[in-house]
Amino acid sequence: MNIAFFSFADIEAVDGRLTSDVASARYRVIQPALQLMRQGHSVKLRKQPVQPEQDGIDVAVISKSFDGRNESGVAALKARGVRVVFDVSDNHFVHPQLGPHYQALAEMADAIVVPTTAMAQAVRQHCRREAVVISDPVEGDRAEPCFRPSFPQLELLWFGHPTNLDSLDASLNDLRQLAQRLPLRLTIVTSPTGELSKAIGQLNSQPGNFRCRLLPWSTESMAEHLAAADLVVLPTLDDPAKAVKSPNRLIEALWAGRAVVTQPQPAHQEFAEFVFIAPTLSAGIEQALAAREQVESRILAGQRHIARHYSPYRIGRDWLSLLAPAQTRxxxxxxxxxxxxxxxxxxxxxxxxxxxxxxxxxxxxxxxxxxxxxxxxxxxxxxxxxxxxxxxxxxxxxxxxxxxxxxxxxxxxxxxxxxxxxxxxxxxxxxxxxxxxxxxxxxxxxxxxxxxxxxxxxxxxxxxxxxxxxxxxxxxxxxxxxxxxxxxxxxxxxxxxxxxxxxx
CATH class of the missing domain: 3.40.50.150 (Vaccinia Virus protein VP39)
Known part of the structure; x- marks a missing residue:
């Protein structure tokens, strides 16, 4: 089977391994491609826009799309008998500019794949089509569970794409209030900007026991940042666009042996036994501290759940069942x-x-x-x-x-x-x-x-x-x-x- 993944994001080789600064490219292009290669399939990685002159392709996977030229490229591929799969990670159907483009690609695609059941419901609502759910695989190396809070100052970690900073911003006042009773230092790992650095400087200039620091994100440094944290905090917003998100950051933190505090979100509910889900981050942090004797066993149970359901191998088998069902070995x-x-x-x-x-x-x-x-x-x-x-x-x-x-x-x-x-x-x-x-x-x-x-x-x-x-x-x-x-x-x-x- 000849398969091509068309990525909207750049993919590069670093020390002989493929990677990308964009999480969805790693989770939904690189990892599936590697697993399919190991199963004996020919896999090509291509940068969008989709070129109609692509030859020798049996299946094309369009991973997200922000380029209207992909519509004509997909039409040309289909005219040659290529099976097209549209991978939809975000609910752009409601976006005023991208919405019509996503509708067009969804109508042309032979199959639609999504990372969560909530995203599948959104596809059903907007396209009246059923989507196949294939989750994001876990990223990073597994580490032994560890929860040993470094009192008197608790070390918190938030990491993610800058587009998710709005969720963190909405929880800062809650954390500041908790810091009146429990000193906190929040490490924010993301792509730094001058505006973000200025905002953190202003926050640190305020009196109190709540301090922040900004560190640049990289795949290589994430293990170090996670190991230094007492708790990983992943706030969410009551927003339809957030509701369809994958739990990939939660999974990565658990896999790294860290305790996780988060807020209600559909994809997080599956992990309720392993993490602390509360209306506010402060409430979740207090729950974790109150149950500190059980935290490491919860993390370990979560890692076992991840190993069974979210390993790159397991997710690769799901992609294989979708893209080449007759060739599953x-x-x-x-x-x-x-x-x-x-x-x-x-x-x-x-x-x-x-x-x-x-x-x-x-x-x-x-x-x-x-x-x-x-x-x-x-x-x-x-x-x-x-x-x-x-x-x-x-x-x-x-x-x-x-x-x-x-x-x-x-x-x-x-x-x-x-x-x-x-x-x-x-x-x-x-x-x-x-x-x-x-x-x-x-x-x-x-x-x-x-x-x-x-x-x-x-x-x-x-x-x-x-x-x-x-x-x-x-x-x-x-x-x-x-x-x-x-x-x-x-x-x-x-x-x-x-x-x-x-x-x-």
Whole structure:
């Protein structure tokens, strides 16, 4: 499938990775495109306006639009048989100038995609068409939940596009009043302007315990800003234009391990168990402080929810179902992939990069939250099971079995303890070396010392019979040993395959 995303915003490569200063370009162009590429599709990124001479395209995604020339470009693409999808992130149907343009593109599009159910309702209201809801994926790295307020001054963080500053401005007086009882410092991370800097200077000149500072936004600095905050505050306005917004900032803050205080908004309600939603920011801050012993557990539960529903992989699958439904492939997982990225698999690891190779999905293998029950066609895990402690491995395998479809296989490859012991006894001096002379013996017992990495240490070893018994205890059946296909293969290594019972 040949897919083209037409972005209204600039996209550039920084250190070999695509990025943009515009959030919607990252969430709704770059991330979907990368996921589709990993699924084997040809994806092109193009800057608007849509050019009618685009050849070799099966599907075109128009990501927002502020250029009337896109109407003629879309018409030309459709005349060539190209399927057109219009991605609508904001309710511009009510805009006096953009409204007619959005109506025209919506009428021409073969499908409309939106980030929230509220935006889908707006499309239904203005266009009398149904839209497909595909959420924004989470951005940034996951961090451990942390809520340890730095009294006497509480550190607050607001971040976002300058167009959202009106929501913050409406809450400043509320925060100023709270600061009479609790000193506050508010860090505002956005694109700075002279006017905004002047406004913050005037605010700081007023007496009291409420202070603000302005820092420039960048994707690289956001993790640092989030880590320095006690609370992230995301005020909203009772405005139809705000009601359709995605919860992407809330998700990013939770994923970074921060407590979040916000106000009622349709997309935020899903996260009511994990954040503090109150009529005012001051009320939400007081709720968080009163429940401080439970805050970190709430954040952790929120991160699990995000991992299941908002990972780039999960959102990419939603885009694939929309753009290429007939080409959705079987879902096969390569768990603990390391630097062995296998085509045809979703390559999953807990480490962001190893030997320069990046997995398709970052996930703790103890808990496969991004995957639903009975959803995976095959699990392959090569030289991973030996890296878990023996007391935890049964629960891990049960979790892997949970996501397998009934009748689907779980394939484990790992060193064979019997073969390693036999090789060691043949020549105990030579085979106890730490270099490659111990690859068939000492490395089996303890792992390759050259990695100098705790993740690469071996914590238990298995025989074919003991591994089969463990897999049976985890709920698998029809277990058999087959020839190993990776690493050194037989006789040092072994492959044991089991199947999730069809009636489970």
């Amino acid at each position: 079987p879902l096969r997982l390569n768990l603990g992939c390391g630097d062995k990225i296998l085509p045809g698999y979703v390559n999953v690891d807990v480490v962001a990069s190893r030997a320069g190779q990046r997995p398709d999905l970052l996930c703790d293998l103890h808990s496969l939250h991004p995957f639903d029950d009975d959803s995976v066609d095959e699990i392959l895990s090569v030289h991973v099971v030996e890296h878990f402690w023996r007391w935890e491995v049964l629960d891990i395998l049960k979790e892997w079995v949970r996501v397998l479809k009934p009748g689907a296989p779980l394939i484990l490859e790992c060193p064979n303890l019997i073969a390693a012991c036999q090789r060691l006894l043949e020549d105990p001096v030579e085979r106890s070396a730490t270099d490659r002379r111990g690859q068939e013996t000492m490395w089996v017992f303890y792992g390759d010392p050259n990695w100098q990495d705790p993740y690469m240490v071996h914590r238990w070893a298995y025989t074919p019979a003991s591994l089969a018994a463990l897999m049976q205890e985890a709920g698998l059946s029809n277990i058999s040993q087959q020839p190993a296909q990776f690493k050194l293969r037989e006789p040092r290594d072994m492959r044991v395959v089991g199947y999730k019972p069809a009636n489970q």
